[in-house]
Amino acid sequence: MGYTLDVSLVTGNRMIDDQHRELLGRAYDMINSEQALPGYQEFMAAFTFLKDYVFYHFNAEEEFMEKQGYERLSAHRSEHDYFRKELAAIEKDASQKGATREISMRIHMLIVDRFIQHIRTTDRRMAAALQGA
């Protein structure tokens, strides 16, 4: 079952919207199944599955902005870098401390709160500026 993008998150760029849908679907699957994940291995596998897709998506967006000569590329990339760093930090902490409640709260805050905010403002502004590209 696919995840449906809230209308406030739609950028109008097909590639970007498809990737956001996939990414948020993976994030919610992980958050919802967290309680049910039988152990550390499963938790890390789910986390890596999500992280890899986030990295893939950021690269695709940055490539698109580069190709279009988007003037706010470097500010946009800095926001992505924050998420890349934070995901790497969460992964490192999880590998040292295990899949704690604190780790899942951080994933929740990062993806559900901050990432959605990034889509709603930064990604939508970019897609609007590069409309029809």
Ligand SMILES: [Fe+2]
């Ligand atoms: Fe995005």
Ligand SMILES: [Fe+2]
């Ligand atoms: Fe972005």
